[in-house]
Amino acid sequence: MTELRGIYTLWLREVKRFIRDRARVIISFIQPLLWLVVFAAGFGARIAIPGIDYQQFLFPGIIGQTLLFTAMFMGISVIWDKEFGFMKEILVAPISRFSIFIGKMLGDSTAALLQGIIVFIFGFLIGIPFNPLTLLVALPVMLLITFGLVSIGLIIASFIGSLENFGAIQTFINLPLFFLSGALFPTTGEGIPHWMQIASKLDPLAYGVDALRTVILGSNWTPNHPLYINIAIIAIFDLIMIAIGTWAFSRMKN
Amino acid sequence: MSHVIETLQLTKAYNAFKAVDNLTINVDRGEIFGLLGPNGAGKTTTVSMLCTILKPSSGTATVNGYDIVKESSKVRKSIGIVFQDPSIDDRLTGRENLLMHANLYSVPVSIQRERIAQILKLVELEDRADDLLRTYSGGMRRRLEIGRGLIHQPKVLFLDEPTVGLDPQTRDHIWRYIKDLKDANEVTVVLTTHYMDEADRLSDRIAIMDHGQIIVLDTPPNLKETLEGDRVVIKSNDNKTLKNLLTTWLGFTNQHLEKDTLEVTVPNGKTVMPRIVELANQNNLYIESIVLREPNLEDVFLHYTGGSIREDTTKELHGLSAIHRRAIR
DSSP states (O other): OHHHHHHHHHHHHHHHHHHHOHHHHHHHHHHHHIIIIIIHHHHHTTOOBTTBOHHHHHHHHHHHHHHHHHHHHHTHHHHHHHHTSHHHHHHTSSSOHHHHHHHHHHHHHHHHHHHHHHHHHHHHHTTOOSOTTHHHHHHHHHHHHHHHHHHHHHHHHHHOOOHHHHHHHHHHHHHHHHHTTTSSSOOSSTTSOHHHHHHHHTOHHHHHHHHHHHHHHGGGOOOSSOHHHHHHHHHHHHHHHHHHHHHHHHTOOO | OOEEEEEEEEEEEETTEEEEEEEOOEEETTOEEEEEOOTTSSHHHHHHHHTTSSOOSEEEEEETTEETTTTHHHHHHTEEEEOSSOOOOTTSBHHHHHHHHHHHTTOOHHHHHHHHHHHHHHTTOGGGTTSBGGGSOHHHHHHHHHHHTTTTOOSEEEEESTTTTOOHHHHHHHHHHHHHHHHHHTOEEEEEESOHHHHHHHOSEEEEEETTEEEEEEOHHHHHHHSOSEEEEEEESOHHHHHHHIIIIIOOOOEEEOSSOEEEEESOHHHHHHHHHHHHHHTTOOEEEEEEEOOOHHHHHHHHHHHHHSOTTSOGGGHHHHHHHHHHO
Protein backbone atom coordinates (compact mmCIF):
# COMPACT_ATOMS: atom_id res chain seq x y z
CA MET A 1 0.00 0.00 0.00
CA THR A 2 2.79 2.38 0.98
CA GLU A 3 4.55 1.51 -2.24
CA LEU A 4 1.44 1.96 -4.38
CA ARG A 5 0.77 5.31 -2.80
CA GLY A 6 4.35 6.32 -3.47
CA ILE A 7 4.04 5.29 -7.11
CA TYR A 8 0.79 7.22 -7.45
CA THR A 9 2.36 10.31 -5.86
CA LEU A 10 5.33 10.32 -8.19
CA TRP A 11 3.11 9.65 -11.19
CA LEU A 12 0.84 12.56 -10.27
CA ARG A 13 3.79 14.89 -9.89
CA GLU A 14 5.17 14.12 -13.36
CA VAL A 15 1.77 14.57 -14.97
CA LYS A 16 1.14 17.87 -13.19
CA ARG A 17 4.50 19.20 -14.20
CA PHE A 18 3.92 18.14 -17.80
CA ILE A 19 0.47 19.68 -18.07
CA ARG A 20 1.64 22.95 -16.55
CA ASP A 21 4.33 23.30 -19.19
CA ARG A 22 2.14 24.94 -21.82
CA ALA A 23 4.97 25.80 -24.17
CA ARG A 24 5.75 22.15 -24.62
CA VAL A 25 2.15 21.23 -25.36
CA ILE A 26 1.99 23.88 -28.08
CA ILE A 27 5.31 22.80 -29.59
CA SER A 28 4.03 19.24 -29.67
CA PHE A 29 1.55 20.30 -32.36
CA ILE A 30 4.22 21.74 -34.59
CA GLN A 31 6.38 18.63 -35.03
CA PRO A 32 3.63 16.38 -36.44
CA LEU A 33 2.48 19.25 -38.64
CA LEU A 34 5.93 19.39 -40.25
CA TRP A 35 6.18 15.64 -40.71
CA LEU A 36 2.66 14.80 -41.76
CA VAL A 37 2.07 17.80 -43.99
CA VAL A 38 5.37 19.18 -45.23
CA PHE A 39 7.57 16.09 -45.21
CA ALA A 40 4.78 13.79 -46.42
CA ALA A 41 3.96 16.08 -49.35
CA GLY A 42 7.52 16.25 -50.63
CA PHE A 43 8.83 12.80 -49.79
CA GLY A 44 5.54 11.11 -50.61
CA ALA A 45 5.67 12.40 -54.18
CA ARG A 46 8.82 10.34 -54.83
CA ILE A 47 8.14 7.18 -52.83
CA ALA A 48 5.51 4.56 -53.52
CA ILE A 49 4.17 2.26 -50.82
CA PRO A 50 2.07 -0.51 -52.34
CA GLY A 51 -1.61 -0.32 -51.42
CA ILE A 52 -1.58 2.91 -49.39
CA ASP A 53 -0.95 6.60 -49.59
CA TYR A 54 2.43 7.74 -48.19
CA GLN A 55 0.81 10.03 -45.61
CA GLN A 56 -1.21 7.07 -44.36
CA PHE A 57 1.97 5.00 -44.17
CA LEU A 58 3.81 7.77 -42.35
CA PHE A 59 1.10 8.50 -39.78
CA PRO A 60 1.65 5.51 -37.42
CA GLY A 61 5.39 6.09 -37.84
CA ILE A 62 5.08 9.65 -36.62
CA ILE A 63 3.06 8.49 -33.64
CA GLY A 64 5.95 6.14 -32.85
CA GLN A 65 8.44 8.96 -33.39
CA THR A 66 6.51 11.26 -31.05
CA LEU A 67 6.46 8.57 -28.38
CA LEU A 68 10.20 8.02 -28.80
CA PHE A 69 11.22 11.68 -28.73
CA THR A 70 8.93 12.60 -25.84
CA ALA A 71 9.93 9.53 -23.86
CA MET A 72 13.62 10.27 -24.25
CA PHE A 73 13.06 13.91 -23.51
CA MET A 74 11.23 13.12 -20.28
CA GLY A 75 14.41 11.53 -18.96
CA ILE A 76 15.55 15.06 -18.47
CA SER A 77 13.26 15.28 -15.46
CA VAL A 78 15.70 13.06 -13.56
CA ILE A 79 18.53 15.46 -14.30
CA TRP A 80 16.42 18.45 -13.29
CA ASP A 81 15.54 16.71 -10.07
CA LYS A 82 19.18 15.99 -9.38
CA GLU A 83 20.18 19.54 -10.23
CA PHE A 84 17.49 21.16 -8.10
CA GLY A 85 17.87 18.75 -5.22
CA PHE A 86 14.39 17.30 -5.36
CA MET A 87 15.77 13.85 -6.11
CA LYS A 88 17.10 13.75 -2.55
CA GLU A 89 13.64 14.18 -1.11
CA ILE A 90 12.46 11.23 -3.19
CA LEU A 91 15.48 9.02 -2.55
CA VAL A 92 15.27 9.31 1.25
CA ALA A 93 11.53 8.66 1.31
CA PRO A 94 10.58 5.31 2.82
CA ILE A 95 9.69 3.68 -0.50
CA SER A 96 11.71 1.24 -2.57
CA ARG A 97 13.83 2.25 -5.54
CA PHE A 98 11.71 -0.03 -7.68
CA SER A 99 8.64 2.02 -6.79
CA ILE A 100 10.51 5.26 -7.41
CA PHE A 101 11.49 4.07 -10.86
CA ILE A 102 8.01 2.76 -11.66
CA GLY A 103 6.36 5.97 -10.44
CA LYS A 104 8.56 8.15 -12.57
CA MET A 105 8.31 5.78 -15.52
CA LEU A 106 4.51 5.74 -15.41
CA GLY A 107 4.38 9.51 -15.03
CA ASP A 108 6.67 10.14 -17.98
CA SER A 109 4.88 7.48 -20.02
CA THR A 110 1.60 9.25 -19.39
CA ALA A 111 3.12 12.45 -20.67
CA ALA A 112 4.46 10.71 -23.79
CA LEU A 113 1.10 9.04 -24.32
CA LEU A 114 -0.69 12.41 -24.14
CA GLN A 115 1.65 13.68 -26.87
CA GLY A 116 0.88 10.59 -28.92
CA ILE A 117 -2.85 11.20 -28.56
CA ILE A 118 -2.38 14.76 -29.72
CA VAL A 119 -0.76 13.46 -32.91
CA PHE A 120 -3.60 11.01 -33.32
CA ILE A 121 -6.18 13.77 -33.11
CA PHE A 122 -4.08 15.90 -35.40
CA GLY A 123 -4.00 13.14 -38.00
CA PHE A 124 -7.76 12.90 -37.85
CA LEU A 125 -8.16 16.67 -38.25
CA ILE A 126 -6.00 16.86 -41.37
CA GLY A 127 -8.09 14.11 -42.93
CA ILE A 128 -5.79 11.09 -42.95
CA PRO A 129 -8.17 8.24 -43.72
CA PHE A 130 -8.47 5.92 -40.75
CA ASN A 131 -11.18 4.94 -38.32
CA PRO A 132 -10.86 7.18 -35.23
CA LEU A 133 -12.09 4.34 -33.05
CA THR A 134 -8.80 2.56 -33.69
CA LEU A 135 -7.41 4.94 -31.06
CA LEU A 136 -8.92 2.63 -28.45
CA VAL A 137 -6.93 -0.31 -29.78
CA ALA A 138 -3.86 1.77 -30.50
CA LEU A 139 -3.66 3.20 -26.95
CA PRO A 140 -2.57 0.02 -25.18
CA VAL A 141 -0.02 -0.60 -27.93
CA MET A 142 1.28 2.96 -27.61
CA LEU A 143 1.52 2.60 -23.86
CA LEU A 144 3.46 -0.63 -24.15
CA ILE A 145 5.91 0.98 -26.58
CA THR A 146 6.31 3.99 -24.30
CA PHE A 147 7.29 2.05 -21.17
CA GLY A 148 10.50 0.75 -22.68
CA LEU A 149 11.41 4.01 -24.39
CA VAL A 150 10.85 6.10 -21.26
CA SER A 151 12.96 3.61 -19.34
CA ILE A 152 15.87 4.16 -21.75
CA GLY A 153 15.68 7.90 -21.07
CA LEU A 154 15.48 7.46 -17.30
CA ILE A 155 18.35 4.99 -17.22
CA ILE A 156 20.64 7.26 -19.21
CA ALA A 157 19.64 10.29 -17.15
CA SER A 158 20.35 8.46 -13.91
CA PHE A 159 23.97 8.05 -15.00
CA ILE A 160 24.44 11.55 -16.34
CA GLY A 161 25.04 14.70 -14.33
CA SER A 162 24.52 17.55 -16.75
CA LEU A 163 21.79 18.67 -19.09
CA GLU A 164 24.25 19.30 -21.95
CA ASN A 165 25.54 15.73 -21.93
CA PHE A 166 22.04 14.37 -21.82
CA GLY A 167 21.06 16.39 -24.89
CA ALA A 168 23.99 15.02 -26.87
CA ILE A 169 23.41 11.41 -25.89
CA GLN A 170 19.70 11.74 -26.53
CA THR A 171 20.31 12.67 -30.17
CA PHE A 172 22.63 9.69 -30.56
CA ILE A 173 19.85 7.39 -29.48
CA ASN A 174 16.81 9.11 -30.94
CA LEU A 175 17.90 9.36 -34.54
CA PRO A 176 19.16 5.80 -35.16
CA LEU A 177 16.12 4.33 -33.43
CA PHE A 178 13.87 6.60 -35.49
CA PHE A 179 15.51 6.01 -38.88
CA LEU A 180 15.80 2.25 -38.45
CA SER A 181 12.26 1.83 -37.13
CA GLY A 182 10.65 1.98 -40.54
CA ALA A 183 8.68 5.06 -39.55
CA LEU A 184 9.75 7.05 -42.61
CA PHE A 185 10.43 4.30 -45.14
CA PRO A 186 10.17 0.50 -45.22
CA THR A 187 13.28 -1.19 -43.81
CA THR A 188 12.45 -4.60 -45.19
CA GLY A 189 11.88 -5.90 -48.65
CA GLU A 190 13.55 -5.55 -52.02
CA GLY A 191 16.36 -3.07 -52.47
CA ILE A 192 16.92 -2.42 -48.74
CA PRO A 193 20.56 -3.13 -47.87
CA HIS A 194 21.14 -6.26 -45.87
CA TRP A 195 22.79 -4.42 -42.96
CA MET A 196 19.80 -2.15 -42.55
CA GLN A 197 17.40 -5.08 -42.48
CA ILE A 198 19.45 -6.57 -39.65
CA ALA A 199 19.88 -3.27 -37.79
CA SER A 200 16.16 -2.71 -38.02
CA LYS A 201 15.54 -6.06 -36.36
CA LEU A 202 17.52 -4.82 -33.35
CA ASP A 203 15.45 -1.64 -33.08
CA PRO A 204 12.65 -2.01 -30.49
CA LEU A 205 10.74 0.83 -32.07
CA ALA A 206 10.54 -1.09 -35.37
CA TYR A 207 8.24 -3.63 -33.71
CA GLY A 208 6.21 -0.77 -32.20
CA VAL A 209 5.74 0.99 -35.53
CA ASP A 210 4.83 -2.27 -37.24
CA ALA A 211 2.27 -3.01 -34.52
CA LEU A 212 0.79 0.48 -34.74
CA ARG A 213 0.43 0.15 -38.52
CA THR A 214 -1.29 -3.20 -38.10
CA VAL A 215 -3.74 -1.67 -35.62
CA ILE A 216 -4.39 1.62 -37.42
CA LEU A 217 -4.24 0.65 -41.09
CA GLY A 218 -5.93 -2.72 -40.71
CA SER A 219 -6.07 -4.89 -43.82
CA ASN A 220 -4.38 -2.20 -45.94
CA TRP A 221 -1.10 -3.00 -44.28
CA THR A 222 0.93 -6.18 -44.66
CA PRO A 223 2.82 -6.49 -41.38
CA ASN A 224 6.43 -7.65 -41.05
CA HIS A 225 5.43 -9.75 -38.07
CA PRO A 226 2.08 -10.87 -36.71
CA LEU A 227 0.72 -8.50 -34.06
CA TYR A 228 1.19 -10.94 -31.17
CA ILE A 229 4.88 -11.37 -32.03
CA ASN A 230 5.38 -7.60 -32.08
CA ILE A 231 3.56 -7.21 -28.75
CA ALA A 232 5.52 -10.04 -27.17
CA ILE A 233 8.87 -8.58 -28.27
CA ILE A 234 7.94 -5.10 -27.01
CA ALA A 235 6.75 -6.52 -23.70
CA ILE A 236 9.99 -8.44 -23.19
CA PHE A 237 11.96 -5.32 -24.06
CA ASP A 238 9.91 -3.36 -21.48
CA LEU A 239 10.60 -5.88 -18.74
CA ILE A 240 14.32 -5.85 -19.41
CA MET A 241 14.38 -2.05 -19.37
CA ILE A 242 12.41 -1.89 -16.12
CA ALA A 243 14.84 -4.32 -14.51
CA ILE A 244 17.83 -2.26 -15.66
CA GLY A 245 16.07 0.93 -14.57
CA THR A 246 15.46 -0.36 -11.07
CA TRP A 247 19.11 -1.29 -10.83
CA ALA A 248 20.17 2.12 -12.17
CA PHE A 249 17.99 3.93 -9.64
CA SER A 250 19.24 1.74 -6.80
CA ARG A 251 22.77 2.94 -7.32
CA MET A 252 21.79 6.60 -7.45
CA LYS A 253 23.14 8.43 -4.41
CA ASN A 254 21.96 11.93 -5.02
CA MET B 1 15.50 3.84 25.83
CA SER B 2 16.45 7.42 26.62
CA HIS B 3 18.84 7.83 23.72
CA VAL B 4 17.15 8.55 20.42
CA ILE B 5 20.39 8.19 18.52
CA GLU B 6 23.31 6.00 19.47
CA THR B 7 26.38 5.57 17.35
CA LEU B 8 29.18 3.13 18.03
CA GLN B 9 32.51 3.71 16.32
CA LEU B 10 30.69 4.94 13.26
CA THR B 11 33.16 5.40 10.41
CA LYS B 12 32.95 6.49 6.79
CA ALA B 13 36.17 6.14 4.86
CA TYR B 14 36.91 7.08 1.28
CA ASN B 15 40.06 5.10 0.54
CA ALA B 16 42.61 6.36 3.07
CA PHE B 17 40.62 9.46 3.97
CA LYS B 18 38.29 9.11 6.92
CA ALA B 19 35.43 11.58 6.59
CA VAL B 20 33.96 10.29 9.85
CA ASP B 21 36.35 8.54 12.20
CA ASN B 22 35.16 6.22 14.99
CA LEU B 23 32.29 8.40 16.06
CA THR B 24 30.54 7.37 19.27
CA ILE B 25 27.79 9.69 20.46
CA ASN B 26 24.40 9.52 22.13
CA VAL B 27 21.61 11.96 21.53
CA ASP B 28 18.93 12.25 24.21
CA ARG B 29 15.23 12.31 23.53
CA GLY B 30 13.85 15.81 23.15
CA GLU B 31 17.10 17.74 22.96
CA ILE B 32 18.53 19.94 20.28
CA PHE B 33 21.89 18.44 19.52
CA GLY B 34 24.30 20.71 17.69
CA LEU B 35 27.08 19.39 15.49
CA LEU B 36 29.46 22.27 15.07
CA GLY B 37 32.53 22.25 12.91
CA PRO B 38 34.28 23.87 9.96
CA ASN B 39 33.36 22.92 6.39
CA GLY B 40 34.62 19.43 5.67
CA ALA B 41 34.65 18.38 9.33
CA GLY B 42 32.37 15.42 8.61
CA LYS B 43 29.05 16.81 9.86
CA THR B 44 27.04 16.20 6.71
CA THR B 45 28.61 12.77 6.23
CA THR B 46 27.56 11.86 9.78
CA VAL B 47 24.02 13.06 9.18
CA SER B 48 23.87 11.28 5.82
CA MET B 49 24.75 8.00 7.50
CA LEU B 50 22.17 8.53 10.23
CA CYS B 51 19.58 9.30 7.55
CA THR B 52 20.57 6.08 5.72
CA ILE B 53 21.66 7.96 2.61
CA LEU B 54 25.23 6.71 3.03
CA LYS B 55 26.28 3.31 4.31
CA PRO B 56 28.94 3.39 7.02
CA SER B 57 32.30 1.75 6.25
CA SER B 58 32.36 0.33 9.76
CA GLY B 59 30.68 0.77 13.11
CA THR B 60 26.96 0.93 13.79
CA ALA B 61 24.27 3.37 14.78
CA THR B 62 20.65 3.24 15.79
CA VAL B 63 18.03 5.92 15.29
CA ASN B 64 14.82 5.48 17.30
CA GLY B 65 16.11 2.02 18.13
CA TYR B 66 16.35 0.99 14.48
CA ASP B 67 19.65 -0.05 12.95
CA ILE B 68 20.61 2.37 10.19
CA VAL B 69 21.81 -0.41 7.88
CA LYS B 70 19.50 -3.31 8.60
CA GLU B 71 16.31 -1.33 9.21
CA SER B 72 16.86 1.66 6.97
CA SER B 73 13.24 1.83 5.87
CA LYS B 74 12.03 2.10 9.47
CA VAL B 75 14.66 4.72 10.20
CA ARG B 76 13.48 6.75 7.21
CA LYS B 77 9.89 6.64 8.34
CA SER B 78 10.76 7.97 11.77
CA ILE B 79 12.97 10.88 10.77
CA GLY B 80 12.54 14.19 9.02
CA ILE B 81 15.35 15.75 7.03
CA VAL B 82 16.03 19.27 5.93
CA PHE B 83 18.96 19.11 3.57
CA GLN B 84 21.77 21.58 3.27
CA ASP B 85 20.76 22.29 -0.33
CA PRO B 86 17.21 23.08 -1.38
CA SER B 87 15.18 19.97 -2.22
CA ILE B 88 11.75 21.21 -3.11
CA ASP B 89 9.79 21.14 -6.36
CA ASP B 90 9.48 24.73 -7.50
CA ARG B 91 6.89 23.93 -10.15
CA LEU B 92 4.40 22.76 -7.58
CA THR B 93 2.63 24.86 -4.98
CA GLY B 94 3.54 24.84 -1.31
CA ARG B 95 0.50 22.76 -0.48
CA GLU B 96 1.24 20.28 -3.27
CA ASN B 97 4.78 19.84 -2.01
CA LEU B 98 3.48 19.09 1.47
CA LEU B 99 0.83 16.75 0.14
CA MET B 100 3.37 14.85 -1.88
CA HIS B 101 5.52 14.41 1.19
CA ALA B 102 2.53 13.23 3.22
CA ASN B 103 1.83 10.64 0.53
CA LEU B 104 5.42 9.45 0.30
CA TYR B 105 5.52 8.98 4.06
CA SER B 106 2.04 7.41 4.17
CA VAL B 107 0.36 9.89 6.46
CA PRO B 108 -3.22 8.56 6.78
CA VAL B 109 -5.39 10.18 4.13
CA SER B 110 -8.10 11.07 6.64
CA ILE B 111 -5.82 13.36 8.63
CA GLN B 112 -3.44 14.70 5.99
CA ARG B 113 -5.49 17.79 5.13
CA GLU B 114 -5.64 18.80 8.74
CA ARG B 115 -1.97 18.04 9.28
CA ILE B 116 -0.96 20.12 6.28
CA ALA B 117 -3.09 23.02 7.50
CA GLN B 118 -1.38 22.83 10.88
CA ILE B 119 2.07 22.85 9.35
CA LEU B 120 1.25 25.76 7.06
CA LYS B 121 0.10 27.70 10.08
CA LEU B 122 3.19 26.76 12.03
CA VAL B 123 5.53 28.07 9.37
CA GLU B 124 3.25 31.03 8.62
CA LEU B 125 2.72 30.23 4.96
CA GLU B 126 -1.05 29.80 4.95
CA ASP B 127 -1.68 32.73 2.64
CA ARG B 128 0.94 31.54 0.14
CA ALA B 129 0.07 27.84 0.26
CA ASP B 130 -1.41 27.72 -3.23
CA ASP B 131 1.30 29.72 -4.97
CA LEU B 132 3.99 28.00 -6.99
CA LEU B 133 7.24 27.55 -5.08
CA ARG B 134 9.16 29.50 -7.67
CA THR B 135 7.45 32.66 -6.40
CA TYR B 136 8.69 32.08 -2.84
CA SER B 137 11.67 33.86 -1.30
CA GLY B 138 14.65 31.90 0.02
CA GLY B 139 13.49 32.17 3.61
CA MET B 140 9.97 31.06 2.75
CA ARG B 141 11.27 28.01 0.91
CA ARG B 142 13.41 27.12 3.87
CA ARG B 143 10.43 27.43 6.19
CA LEU B 144 8.36 25.22 3.95
CA GLU B 145 11.15 22.63 3.90
CA ILE B 146 11.35 22.64 7.68
CA GLY B 147 7.58 22.30 7.85
CA ARG B 148 7.65 19.52 5.29
CA GLY B 149 10.12 17.59 7.42
CA LEU B 150 7.55 17.55 10.22
CA ILE B 151 4.45 16.41 8.35
CA HIS B 152 4.85 12.74 9.16
CA GLN B 153 5.57 13.64 12.81
CA PRO B 154 9.09 12.29 12.93
CA LYS B 155 10.80 11.48 16.19
CA VAL B 156 14.01 13.08 15.00
CA LEU B 157 14.44 16.07 12.76
CA PHE B 158 17.79 16.51 11.02
CA LEU B 159 18.60 20.06 10.03
CA ASP B 160 21.72 20.29 7.90
CA GLU B 161 22.94 23.89 7.89
CA PRO B 162 19.40 25.25 8.01
CA THR B 163 20.23 28.92 7.64
CA VAL B 164 23.14 28.93 5.20
CA GLY B 165 22.85 31.79 2.74
CA LEU B 166 19.94 33.50 4.45
CA ASP B 167 19.89 37.10 5.62
CA PRO B 168 20.21 37.80 9.37
CA GLN B 169 16.54 38.61 9.82
CA THR B 170 15.40 35.38 8.19
CA ARG B 171 17.94 33.41 10.18
CA ASP B 172 16.56 34.83 13.36
CA HIS B 173 13.07 33.95 12.21
CA ILE B 174 14.04 30.36 11.48
CA TRP B 175 15.84 29.96 14.78
CA ARG B 176 12.66 30.93 16.53
CA TYR B 177 10.76 28.31 14.54
CA ILE B 178 13.20 25.59 15.41
CA LYS B 179 12.90 26.38 19.11
CA ASP B 180 9.11 26.50 18.93
CA LEU B 181 8.92 23.33 16.85
CA LYS B 182 10.95 21.41 19.34
CA ASP B 183 8.75 22.53 22.21
CA ALA B 184 5.48 21.94 20.39
CA ASN B 185 6.25 18.61 18.76
CA GLU B 186 8.42 16.78 21.27
CA VAL B 187 10.87 16.17 18.53
CA THR B 188 14.59 15.63 18.88
CA VAL B 189 16.57 17.92 16.63
CA VAL B 190 20.01 17.23 15.24
CA LEU B 191 21.42 20.44 13.89
CA THR B 192 24.62 20.80 11.92
CA THR B 193 26.10 24.21 11.49
CA HIS B 194 29.30 26.11 11.14
CA TYR B 195 27.78 29.20 12.69
CA MET B 196 28.75 29.55 16.35
CA ASP B 197 25.85 31.81 17.22
CA GLU B 198 23.40 29.35 15.72
CA ALA B 199 24.75 26.43 17.75
CA ASP B 200 24.95 28.57 20.87
CA ARG B 201 21.40 29.87 20.62
CA LEU B 202 19.66 26.64 19.71
CA SER B 203 21.53 23.68 21.13
CA ASP B 204 21.08 21.95 24.46
CA ARG B 205 24.36 20.21 23.84
CA ILE B 206 27.04 20.84 21.27
CA ALA B 207 29.53 18.44 19.79
CA ILE B 208 32.45 20.19 18.17
CA MET B 209 33.67 18.17 15.25
CA ASP B 210 36.83 18.36 13.19
CA HIS B 211 38.64 15.87 10.95
CA GLY B 212 35.76 13.42 11.36
CA GLN B 213 36.06 13.23 15.13
CA ILE B 214 34.25 14.75 18.07
CA ILE B 215 36.69 17.04 19.81
CA VAL B 216 34.46 18.00 22.70
CA LEU B 217 30.83 17.52 23.66
CA ASP B 218 29.05 19.59 26.29
CA THR B 219 26.40 22.20 26.97
CA PRO B 220 27.12 25.69 25.64
CA PRO B 221 27.64 27.18 29.16
CA ASN B 222 30.00 24.37 30.15
CA LEU B 223 31.94 24.73 26.94
CA LYS B 224 32.41 28.39 27.63
CA GLU B 225 33.47 27.59 31.15
CA THR B 226 36.23 25.31 29.95
CA LEU B 227 37.92 28.43 28.76
CA GLU B 228 38.74 29.50 32.26
CA GLY B 229 39.19 33.15 32.88
CA ASP B 230 37.89 36.39 31.54
CA ARG B 231 38.97 38.40 28.58
CA VAL B 232 39.99 41.95 29.28
CA VAL B 233 40.11 43.99 26.13
CA ILE B 234 42.16 47.17 26.47
CA LYS B 235 42.61 50.05 24.11
CA SER B 236 45.47 52.37 25.01
CA ASN B 237 47.76 54.86 23.25
CA ASP B 238 50.62 52.30 23.30
CA ASN B 239 49.44 48.72 23.47
CA LYS B 240 52.89 47.26 22.93
CA THR B 241 54.48 49.00 25.90
CA LEU B 242 51.47 48.16 28.04
CA LYS B 243 51.82 44.52 27.11
CA ASN B 244 55.44 44.47 28.27
CA LEU B 245 54.54 46.29 31.49
CA LEU B 246 51.79 43.78 32.26
CA THR B 247 54.19 40.90 31.73
CA THR B 248 56.90 42.44 33.91
CA TRP B 249 54.81 43.78 36.78
CA LEU B 250 51.69 41.64 36.89
CA GLY B 251 53.08 38.45 35.39
CA PHE B 252 50.42 38.06 32.67
CA THR B 253 51.38 35.48 30.11
CA ASN B 254 48.15 35.16 28.14
CA GLN B 255 48.16 38.34 26.15
CA HIS B 256 47.86 39.10 22.53
CA LEU B 257 47.78 42.18 20.39
CA GLU B 258 44.90 42.71 18.00
CA LYS B 259 44.76 45.47 15.44
CA ASP B 260 44.27 48.26 17.95
CA THR B 261 43.46 46.43 21.16
CA LEU B 262 45.30 44.30 23.62
CA GLU B 263 43.50 41.20 24.82
CA VAL B 264 44.46 39.72 28.17
CA THR B 265 43.14 36.50 29.63
CA VAL B 266 43.10 36.46 33.40
CA PRO B 267 41.46 34.37 36.16
CA ASN B 268 39.46 37.23 37.62
CA GLY B 269 38.90 40.18 35.37
CA LYS B 270 37.01 42.38 37.82
CA THR B 271 39.85 42.61 40.33
CA VAL B 272 42.55 42.87 37.73
CA MET B 273 41.07 45.75 35.77
CA PRO B 274 41.84 48.48 38.39
CA ARG B 275 45.42 47.22 38.65
CA ILE B 276 45.88 47.53 34.92
CA VAL B 277 44.59 51.11 34.92
CA GLU B 278 46.83 51.94 37.89
CA LEU B 279 49.89 50.50 36.20
CA ALA B 280 49.18 52.39 33.01
CA ASN B 281 48.82 55.66 34.92
CA GLN B 282 52.10 55.22 36.74
CA ASN B 283 53.84 54.79 33.40
CA ASN B 284 52.13 57.72 31.70
CA LEU B 285 50.08 55.57 29.37
CA TYR B 286 46.59 56.65 28.47
CA ILE B 287 43.83 54.05 28.45
CA GLU B 288 41.00 54.86 26.08
CA SER B 289 38.78 51.95 27.01
CA ILE B 290 38.87 48.75 29.01
CA VAL B 291 36.19 46.09 28.63
CA LEU B 292 35.52 42.79 30.33
CA ARG B 293 34.28 40.08 27.92
CA GLU B 294 33.05 36.58 28.67
CA PRO B 295 34.32 33.83 26.42
CA ASN B 296 31.95 32.95 23.59
CA LEU B 297 31.62 29.82 21.51
CA GLU B 298 33.95 31.20 18.90
CA ASP B 299 36.71 31.14 21.50
CA VAL B 300 35.74 27.59 22.43
CA PHE B 301 35.76 26.53 18.82
CA LEU B 302 39.16 28.00 18.10
CA HIS B 303 40.42 26.63 21.34
CA TYR B 304 39.58 23.07 20.45
CA THR B 305 40.04 22.96 16.71
CA GLY B 306 43.12 25.16 16.90
CA GLY B 307 44.50 22.82 19.52
CA SER B 308 44.04 19.81 17.34
CA ILE B 309 45.81 21.32 14.40
CA ARG B 310 49.00 21.82 16.34
CA GLU B 311 51.43 19.05 17.25
CA ASP B 312 50.01 17.01 20.06
CA THR B 313 52.97 17.45 22.45
CA THR B 314 51.49 20.65 23.83
CA LYS B 315 48.07 20.05 25.29
CA GLU B 316 45.16 22.01 26.70
CA LEU B 317 47.36 24.20 28.88
CA HIS B 318 48.66 26.12 25.93
CA GLY B 319 45.40 26.02 24.09
CA LEU B 320 44.71 29.66 24.62
CA SER B 321 47.98 30.89 23.29
CA ALA B 322 47.28 28.70 20.30
CA ILE B 323 44.13 30.65 19.65
CA HIS B 324 46.09 33.80 19.84
CA ARG B 325 48.69 32.69 17.39
CA ARG B 326 46.02 31.51 15.01
CA ALA B 327 44.16 34.74 15.34
CA ILE B 328 47.23 36.79 14.59
CA ARG B 329 48.06 34.89 11.44
